[in-house]
Amino acid sequence: MDAHQPTDPGAPIWYIGNHLPTPDLTISGQTLEDEATQGYDMITTFITNTNFRSRINQILLNAAAEKRTHMKIDSLDAEEVTVHPGDHISQVIGFASPWLEFDSDDSLVSHVSKQALLYELDYAGFCGIGNVVISGPRRKENVSQFAQVINTVLSASGYAHLLILLPLAEKPSSAVEGDKYDEFSAWDTWNTIRTVCKYNSRLSLALQIPAELPTLHVMDRWFAEPIRVVLLPSSTFSPNPTGYPALSKNHQALLTKYTKQRPTPYILLSDQRAASEKVRYEPLSYLVYIRHLQKNQPPQSTVEKYGSGYQDYLQTPLQPLADNLESITYEVFEKDPVKYDQYEKAIKLALDARDAASNTVVAVVGAGRGPLVFRALRAAQASGRAIMLFAIEKNPNAYVHLLRHNRDTWNGQVTVIKSDMRSWNPPFAVDILISELLGSFGDNELSPECLDGVQRVLNPSGGISIPASYSAHFTPIMAPKIHADISSRKNDSEAAETPYVVMLQSFEILAEQGYIHRAWEFTHPLPPNVLSDSTALSGGLIGLGDGGNNHNARKCKATFKVPRRGVVHGLAGYFESVLYGDVELSTRPDTIDMKSKDMISWFPIFFPLKTPLHVPDNCELDVCIWRQTGERKVWYEWVVEAFARSGGQRYRLGVTDLHSSKQNGCLM
Amino acid sequence: MDAHQPTDPGAPIWYIGNHLPTPDLTISGQTLEDEATQGYDMITTFITNTNFRSRINQILLNAAAEKRTHMKIDSLDAEEVTVHPGDHISQVIGFASPWLEFDSDDSLVSHVSKQALLYELDYAGFCGIGNVVISGPRRKENVSQFAQVINTVLSASGYAHLLILLPLAEKPSSAVEGDKYDEFSAWDTWNTIRTVCKYNSRLSLALQIPAELPTLHVMDRWFAEPIRVVLLPSSTFSPNPTGYPALSKNHQALLTKYTKQRPTPYILLSDQRAASEKVRYEPLSYLVYIRHLQKNQPPQSTVEKYGSGYQDYLQTPLQPLADNLESITYEVFEKDPVKYDQYEKAIKLALDARDAASNTVVAVVGAGRGPLVFRALRAAQASGRAIMLFAIEKNPNAYVHLLRHNRDTWNGQVTVIKSDMRSWNPPFAVDILISELLGSFGDNELSPECLDGVQRVLNPSGGISIPASYSAHFTPIMAPKIHADISSRKNDSEAAETPYVVMLQSFEILAEQGYIHRAWEFTHPLPPNVLSDSTALSGGLIGLGDGGNNHNARKCKATFKVPRRGVVHGLAGYFESVLYGDVELSTRPDTIDMKSKDMISWFPIFFPLKTPLHVPDNCELDVCIWRQTGERKVWYEWVVEAFARSGGQRYRLGVTDLHSSKQNGCLM
Known part of the structure; x- marks a missing residue:
């Protein structure tokens, strides 16, 4: 195998980086060239070196001796940085110093660390580094303090993406004694940070893959999140029969899944030279293996091919009655x-x-x-x-x-x-x-x-x-990327009450076993009395006039059991239709393959929630949705309620306000 | 006693109405005059009479026979209404027909009932009736459907206030078999309705007082809500030693408390002629008794007198450094x-x-x-x-x-x-x-x-x-009226991130035993090294420049135990100050009487939440608050997290995003 061989034109594009281990390596154009010769697309670097760390440590020691709770520090020195501006910078991912404790309970330490972080980010921005990885919080109790600092530096640092480095799953042993192992604890941390930071579009994830993978639920959960870097330490590899490093089937599947995200996450290989590993391979053999995987990715499905570029991209539904199509x-x-x-x-x-x-x-x-x-x-x-x-x-x-x-x-x-x-x-x-x-x-x-x-x-x-009939179907989903997109549309007050057509990609169905509820049905032709009654009377009074279209109003209430905690960002909507006899169409993910496999004409619809609804483990969601009819248009209204069950009784945990697309209704 | 005698000039103004029992009484100016002669300030009336009911019933019977799921109905007839426009209308409170089932599961019934309700409200609006009472939902499962109809009629009906009629507490016996008695269930219903209706300012409560009062918690909870009518059925009265109807001490205290709301709720007396009551008094004796109570209300406290008109009224804090005061x-x-x-x-x-x-x-x-x-x-x-x-x-x-x-x-x-x-x-x-x-x-x-x-x-x-020192104190509160006010300021995107000075009146401290947390302290004079260090260095780098004011930054994290479910609308803030020695000032409700009783110079401060946070029984709230310092200003940031405890472990239920008053910071 040769890392340089051109990849199959059908193979996906993977950007693979070398996560360099030492903070005292100064990065130059030559470093990048050397890495590219070896087959890497990019490298990582700490922004500052041990000189900076020594200075900060000294400041902290002196200030602590004086019992100070705050101390202003000077900006970076030429001897304290590892990187300089240049053409190579676009292939460099920066790492903030992992020893910074800006979420420390010691106010001197947090004050000095926050300044140091701001200097590092400011310098990275000056150099033109587009992605900076910041180690996740050290203490679970301090997640919101950590998030507040991140929110501050997001507004202070210009345009760089900040990536929070978190493990895919925390090790069971890392839990505090007496605590039950909580497989969602790392995701909880991330969810808190990005919620506090208002789903900032420049905030994403650097996800560290462990040697031992957690349940599928945890891996699916992360897939819904904005992963910008997947970090593969050498410890995730095991020897294959020929003695070369390889990933387990499950790790391979994870990589296949996560690289389907758009934009495709960068893959960073780390610790290839780590002496502490029991097995040691030739450092480049990890890269060779990943390139091999890249070439052997399963081919795209019809829907994937057709939908390429449309993933999680919001479109407003067509108005074919009001507009003429191109x-x-x-x-x-x-x-x-x-x-x-x-x-x-x-x-x-x-x-x-x-x-x-x-x-x-x-x-x-x-x-x-x-x-x-x-x-x-x-x-x-x-x-x-x-x-x-x-x-x-x-x-x-x-x-x-x-x-x-x-x-x-x-x-x-x-x-x-x-x-x-x-x-x-x-x-x-x-x-x-x-x-x-x-x-x-x-x-x-x-x-x-x-x-x-x-x-x-x-x-x-x-x-x-x-068609002889068609029915509408829906289920509550978590879709943070879509929520971030909608909530960034600040100048459009209707943005959060508009149903969007969208090829859902980074999302998770929250209901048990992916349950999707059939809301209502329309059949044609209608019995003549229904039709004649409706068209004969056409309302005038405000609120009652619906142009004789009352019989096309619908309402539906459904309960969804949600086994695992999460955040409801909205409802995914699908349809099924009986064309004639047993010939059907379906866009429901659970029936499309049976009824109309590979049909690509329709992406799902998404009904957003203005404010995400946080739900705990083992809760229930009641969703009401209405198809409303007026004189000149049709629109939807929807509301979501969360309940907990305790001692056989249901307790309301929260309720959204009524969402209505009346302002953006479909015109007749 | 004489109902006509002028009330003491110091007595509060109470508007007392006669809730007339029959839907077939047509109201005229003369009716009002007769009632006023008896001492009533207002009367109530159903908007439609039994003719309307008969028509609707007939329509439903016919349509059901035809198996229809919808049916358009004609507007009101002259013989179907009980009220007409006139000068007396300002003293009339309308009641929508209580037999309307617009939250019915039967779509024919709900469709017809909704039209009937719209006709009634439309006609009430035409007559100029300013307040219409609508009976609360019949089925707990259908609260959100009920709320959706209310939301629709709120936008369809012009300017009238809609009052949802609910019991102060549901009777334990009315709970479904096997369910534990839930004293907050009626409040839950209300909370869902007004949340779905986005805290509409024209939506409020008509609260029916039961003969047997619930716990103080329940009564306090309602006090925080917009009560526009207090309904006192004759069953709440018992004979006093002279044989006249009287209220228990607890009922009297309730009336004293609720009439402190602004605007003062109307008091409606009902069923005074009810034959089914064991004890029957002369119908007017109830009114005479309430007027007697009115005259004997306890005098206002200094703070009440001073704060009159300021209750729940939002002010932005003074900027004495930037502005010159008048x-x-x-x-x-x-x-x-x-x-x-x-x-x-x-x-x-x-x-x-x-x-x-x-x-x-x-x-x-x-x-x-x-x-x-x-x-x-x-x-x-x-x-x-x-x-x-x-x-x-x-x-x-x-x-x-x-x-x-x-x-x-x-x-x-x-x-x-x-x-x-x-x-x-x-x-x-x-x-x-x-x-x-x-x-x-x-x-x-x-x-x-x-x-x-x-x-x-x-x-x-x-x-x-x-002063030698001063400290800041805070506690999470429920304050729906204030939230409604802030969220109605739609054109001001900073409205929900501004701390307000406000005389908190309709609010509830959610923490166990009204716990208020001391956040931080400032003492004067400062040790010289703190001051010299800060003033010597004055930052330049973006995000770091704070004009040497770092030492005045503060942060605080506190945990509040919340025993009873509710909604967090924001934080109430207070202060304490040591002027010198043991001479202190306090605005904390629990220490003001001890430290500086009757001090009126400061109302509390209120830090709002953009989106109310619903919390269940027995949860915990973690609140982080920061005093941030910049080069030209000082501002606050705050975030609230909710946790449940289960099996000794804490689970995060929700978290707000980071609120920041930076845009409205106090200028130096």
Whole structure:
């Protein structure tokens, strides 16, 4: 094996650094070149050396002798730093001095240490170092003091990212005597620090991987967090059969998982020369092994490939009724390899069910650029049924496109009509009405309202809708990166009450066994009395006017058991739909593979909470969600309550205020 | 007794209403006149009558027969309402129909009930009714659904206050079988409703008083909440020795306490004619008794008198260093009957300690309009010591006032000097330096910085400062009305990170036995090395420059045991000061009576939390607070963490982010 060999073009890009062990090595462009020759992408360095430490120690000794509780220190000296500005700086990760005790209970020590930290960060910023690692708090009792200092230095240091160095899990033996081992204690520390620091976007994690891995729950928990550095000490390696250092299967899986985060965390190898290790390998053999792993990463799934770049990226849902879509938007959706196959299957099944000699009127409403028209033609051919096919489209540009298609591709078999489906008035009845109006939460792009509006055209005896029904599903999740993004949008007071379409990546489902609740369902066509009653009356009084759309209001309350403590940042929403018969679509992570594997057209929806809700072990979450209907729009409201159970009784631990997307509702 | 006799001018103003029992009484100006003749200030009425109820019932029956889940209803009819606009409307409290079940699990019932409620509120608004009472939720499980409807109607109904009718305590027997009796369950319901409704300022309480009162904790809890109506059913009364209805001592105390709320809650008497009661009195005898109680309320305390109108009213602390105060501001402070007596005592004690033949140099720094100059002269006379008295004042207007005083009142005994105390350079040493620079949190108006700046003038051997020391004290509190006020200041992003001076009235100390923690102390004069070190070095580097004021930074962490669940809205802050010897000042509620009873110069300080922290029974709160010093200002930072104890171990339940008043810091 050769560390220099170019990696497979299909392999992921991993940046691997050498975590240098000595604080007295001065870093230069040459150091970087030497490391690059060996195959490293980056190196680490302490910002200051032992000269600085000696000075600080002397100051502390003198000041303590004078019984001082504070002491001002001078800034850094040329002989006290290990690094200087230069082109190589972008490949350097800085480490703040780990001996600084700015969370000390001794006010002299904490005062001097805080100044020293500020000098180090200020100098690192001057040099252009973009990432500085700071050792986590020494004492659990002092986490909030530690966090307060971090919050201060975050506002004092310019643009550098500060990475808090924490172990993936604390060793059971490190717990105070008499305490039960708490596998989430290191995560608790991190959660406190970043909460106190208001989810600052420049604050992230340097996670040290232990030789012995904790439960999967702990590893999944960290995956939801902003890991910027994964630190692999040589102690995590064991010899493989040929005597070279290798990682266990579990460690490999961890690395595969964590390197799926975006941005991809840097991997730092450390202690390769450590003499204290029982087994000692050639220092470079660790790097060679990690490069080998990199080349042999499992290939990306369809969804991963398609979603690349979209992970945890917030989009506001489409408003196809109010806006006309661009051609490129259609093109993106038409690329789905699964969705249109499912539609074709459903249409064929529906046609198969019809009398062989019949002539079936089929209409694609909201035909867009025509993918469903194409599938309907194919299904008709496959089933051997005669159809009259109509394509209804309100977007004038897509209409032109459909006309061209009909002339060039469909041999004029299709009647193309430019109309909003809700005002289309054909002189005949439609037997099969095909639409693709579903949003990430099923009904959130107003499919119910559109299909109500067009139901008039459907044959009252036996006319069917494809989709026949769809349902909305949700579950509370922890998603700190998304929360950080939303809470940084300070100038947008509605940001925290808007449902977003987002490819959820760094998140955790908090409910036991990943339970997802089915909220409500819509079926088409509706019984005629429901529809006529609603359209006949159209409200006027404030608060009552809903344009006769009452019957499309929904509400749902669900209880979720949460076994492990965490933070609720919002609700993940999915949908399922029965197109026809047993042909279904699903975006639920637990049913998508069974119902519509590799379907990529929809990312989940995310309903945020303005203020994260902290929940303890073994609690319950009650979630209420409403689909509200008004005269001109549809919106959602949601509220989350946390309960503890004690002695068979439930106690309310907290409740959010009512979140409402009314200001950003979907327009009809 | 006569209900008409004018009440004692010293008696509080109570508005007493007659809660009329029948929904079929139509209210007119004449009805009001009749009630007023009897001695009532107001009446209540249902907004709709049984005609409306019959219509709604019929609609529900028909719709249920058709298996509908929704049904639009028509607006109110002339024959369905009990009230019409008119001059009398300001004395009418409306009641929404208590039979409406908008929190029903049956979606038809909830849909129809919600429309009916909206019609009632809309009509009440049209008539000009300012307060509408709505019965609380029927089912505990549906509180958040109930709250969501209230939130909707709050935004739909114009300006009326909505009052949720709840019992002061639920009867133990009303608990579901097997459940432990939970004395806070009714409060829990309220807390959920107002949290979901975002502490809407138009949402308050109509509290029904039971015959059997719960623990004091429950009654205190409600006192912190916005009670707008106190409902006294006749069942709370028992016969007194002469056979007239009377309230128990505890009920009387409750009424005394609750009527101290501002605005004063309305008192509604109900069921005076109820035939089902064992004892039946003449209906008016209840009113006569309450008017009697009103006349016999205990007189207001000094603090109550002085603070009238200031209850729960937020003020930003003074910035006496940056601004010059107005004469009226001085006048308010000079009115304190206790504070200046204490200063005089302290000065006399300090003079007594000096040699009888000595000539003592006394300086009042920040003399203002001269109250301490006057007290120093009196103390000198009383102690028989000769003094040379200097009055230093930077405010040019107050300086003029001092000169006039010296000429007219003090016989030229005082040397008046116009100077900032920090730049005063006398050619002699001062023996006793007197100042009154304390703020509500002790050091928050920069007393430490000012006294540091003037310490140069003090005699290094034996010179003293009055005050000799002062300390800051705090405790976490529940204060929903104050939180509502702050969170309504939406355009001020700093509103929730500003410490306010406020006469705390509707609040509850959450800690066990009202524990208040002493945070830190300042003493004067400082040892010379502390001062010289600090002033010699003056920082330059960002984040480090603090103008040599490091030694006045402080931090404190304290743990508070919280026995009963609640909501933390912020920290109440107080101070204590040793002026000299055993002469002290205190604003702590538990020590003020011992140290400086009836002192009115300082209201407490309040450090808010941006987001209220819900805490369960038997939890612990860790509070960290910092006094931060910068080059040009001083500010506070604070963070609150909640913990549960289980099996001897502590689990973090939640943590706030770091609050900082840096943007609103006190300028030097």
